């Protein structure tokens with residue numbers, strides 16, 4: 720998992736850092752880095768997932 724700041728707020732603890740799945744993980748879940756709450760119900764998920772895709776693209780270009 721990658722720990723990143725997405726500019727979102729966790730609904731549970733208010734944290735701004737989230738764990739994103741890496742290229743090698745099948746899961747697409749975005750989880751709070753602090754309390755591990757799933758972020759998948761959030762209205763900002765689409766923005767979060769676009770950040771995931773950018774992260775994945777960046778990682779792919781490095782690899």
Ligand SMILES: [Zn+2]
Pocket residue numbers: 729730731732733734751752753754755756
């Ligand atoms: Zn949290």
